[in-house]
Amino acid sequence: MSVIKSGQLGYPRIGERREWKKTLEAFWAGKIKETDFLDQMEQIRLFHLQKQKEIGIDLIPVGDFSFYDHMLDMAIMFGMIPERFNYNGGVVPLQTYFSMARGNQTAVACEMTKWFNTNYHYIVPEYEGAKLTLTENKPLNAYREAKEKLGIEGKPVLVGPYTFIKLSKGYVRTQLPAFILQLVPLYVQILQELEKEGVEWVQLDEPFLVTSITKEEMKTIAYIYKQLHEAAPKLCIMLQTYFDSVEWYSDLMKLPVQGIGLDFVHGLVENLQNLKTVGFPYDKVLGVGLVDGRNVWRSNLHEKLELVKTISNFVPQDRLWLQPSCSLLHVPVTTKYETKLELEIKNALAFADEKLDEIISLVKGFHCGESTVVEAFANNEKALNQLAQSQARNRSNVHPFVNQIQAHHFHRNLPFRERYKKQQSLLKLPFLPTTTIGSFPQTSEVRQARQKWRKGDWGTERYDESIKEQIKKWIKIQEEIGLDVFVHGEFERTDMVEFFGEKLGGFAFTQYGWVQSYGSRCVRPPIIYGDVEFLDPMTVKESVYAQSLTNKPVKGMITGPVTILNWSFIRNDLSRQQVAYQIALALRKEVEALEAAGIKIIQVDEPALREGLPLKKAAWNDYLDWAVKAFRLTTSSVKDTTQIHTHMCYCEFHDFIDSISELDADVISIETSRSHGELVSSFTDHSYNKGIGLGVYDIHSPRIPSFEEITNMIERGLQVLEPTLFWINPDCGLKTRGIEETIASLQNMVAAATIARKQLIPSP
Structure with a gap:
């Protein structure tokens, strides 16, 4: 048969x-x-x-x-096997194999990027x-x-x-x-x-x-x-x-x-x-x-x-x-x-x-x-x-709002140049401002505290105190390092998407629903099973506490709508655009809550924007149109003086530089170090007229970048970007790195930025 x-x-x-x-x-x-x-x-x-x-x-x-x-x-x-890994032929040793993936003290790891339009x-x-x-x-x-x-x-x-x-x-x-x-x-x-x-x-x-x-x-x-x-x-x-x-x-x-x-x-x-x-x-x-x-x-x-x-x-x-x-x-x-x-x-x-x-x-x-x-x-x-x-799939308080979105919901009041002047006047940031992307090391101490809280061994009050201790510690470290714009460290977050999904309506979470992202890094994508709605402020408490500890501006940190969409398993009865707009409307309320609480810089991360691109170029424009609108729907209601940042990972910038500009973020940081600064060449042919920070060192490798290495990255970026709009930062969050390694790397970064300032602004 x-x-x-x-x-x-x-x-x-x-x-x-x-x-x-x-x-x-x-x-x-x-x-x-x-x-x-x-x-x-x-x-x-x-x-x-x-x-x-x-x-x-x-x-x-x-x-x-x-x-x-x-x-x-x-x-x-x-x-x-690139020459820098000193391979001498024959069966490749495991040490060489993992050095190519993760780098070592003498060789930078091979570049890592997304497998087509997946999160792998x-x-x-x-x-x-x-x-x-x-x-x-x-x-x-x-x-x-x-x-x-x-x-x-x-x-x-x-x-x-x-x-x-x-x-x-x-x-x-x-x-x-x-x-x-x-x-x-x-x-x-x-x-x-x-x-x-x-x-x-x-x-x-x-x-x-x-x-x-x-x-x-x-x-x-x-x-x-x-x-x-x-x-x-x-x-x-x-x-x-x-x-x-x-x-x-x-x-x-x-x-x-x-x-x-x-x-x-x-x-x-x-x-x-x-x-x-x-x-x-x-x-x-x-x-x-x-x-x-x-x-x-x-x-x-x-x-x-x-x-x-x-x-x-x-x-x-x-x-x-x-x-x-x-x-x-x-x-x-x-x-x-x-x-x-x-x-x-x-x-x-x-x-x-x-x-x-x-x-x-x-x-x-x-x-x-x-x-x-x-x-x-x-x-x-x-x-x-x-x-x-x-x-959950038929919430009457969600669908009407999505249907009532109008053109003005996607736009800031002033164009970038005019509002950037207002922001600079308020923030008083130095030339070539330094910052980080958002997270600091999640040590065993941080993870154990979270585990005790989730198991019920600790009450919420005790857990919150442990988070405050970490925030206070790292605000002090940032002061000592000399960074210009601080972050609270995201110690309360397991994952940048999971954290928000747990606090929004319409999301479900698994115990063992892990998938591989890269190497041993596994994530549990949220499952968007119903209509997405804002319930209560999600990041205000930690952001306000961090800001109370310093006179330097502290960024409010949230994950953008397109990244939440692309890094989740989403319902298959609605279009991706409809789900993205639901998420954007919920996050818009969080952005407004941060601003109302006195947070002057808000970073809305979109590291997964590019990976959502359709594989056929003929379909790119449609995706980019609604993806950009979803971001702007999230961020456009703030005051002119509130500075909006965003972050992107392993982004082939030249592919859609116009759309990235259309996000209308005041500052964008881009992960570039593993590609050895090749992204810099994109700006030779394409201009970018908003604030931008090219990642000056790779955070995925267990190594401390040298002062000279970071200086070289800064110099290459300044060759093609407007110095007054240039920011200096690592290329991604520091969650997976060790404390000593993180501090030493950031000290080298700030030192390199200080020298660059002196060279570009000579003493009178």
């Missing part, structure tokens, strides 16, 4: 209770030896594979597990022109391990050659052919060794194919895949795309591969239309990305089953794999430990394990009819209906 198969693209690395993170950090701290680290990582990896086997997935991915990041794994495998950060491979070589065949090792230890005939997974090339850096356009010619033989070697081993299918991830690529780029892709096919003709390649619809559907169908995976969640309309009008090759397997791998809601099984039936009219069922829309790296592992969520919410959720259960239910539902899985379909329908009809 011809049957549809169940597939999988990638599984979360972190473990049900973040075992992976704990093992990593124990190794970094020197608490476990390398052999113990490797043994523990193997146990975690095999447990994940065994779970997928027991769920019943036919095509289980292997090689998707990583000690840090899959793009870093690829760079290591190809020997793409990858390490950017650097090509320096040296000859590349295959240091080890990681997919082959993963395949052998799964087969020998679990009896799993795995599907090796690796980043496809074109996506890897396009996401790497270090080469100019004219060097691209040389880079391709170096890489393709290495892919050939990997595939030939897999073919020799008896591997049937290999998955090559090519999400870059859903972006706005050119016809010429598609020709290059065709050349690459022709080489791969001719080198390993017996090996079946599943060319996997995700996150949107493919750009060159007809050309893609002609590639010499045995399978093509398409996203029928985020690219549903275009991919389905192409399937109907162009058709699908008779000699290929279609990977149907059916279950949303980027959000946490249950699929509507009835609707998904109807979609499968529609697709089966164009592709025979024996050539269909039902699978998630992308790797499940982007969702938590399982809902089984979530004991504190309201059932109305929990029953409507599906994390990684539950999504794989949905795939199995859909396969069974297609072959045997819904009667064989009647309970699963019935429970699915009931859960989705209960949430849709809940009071």
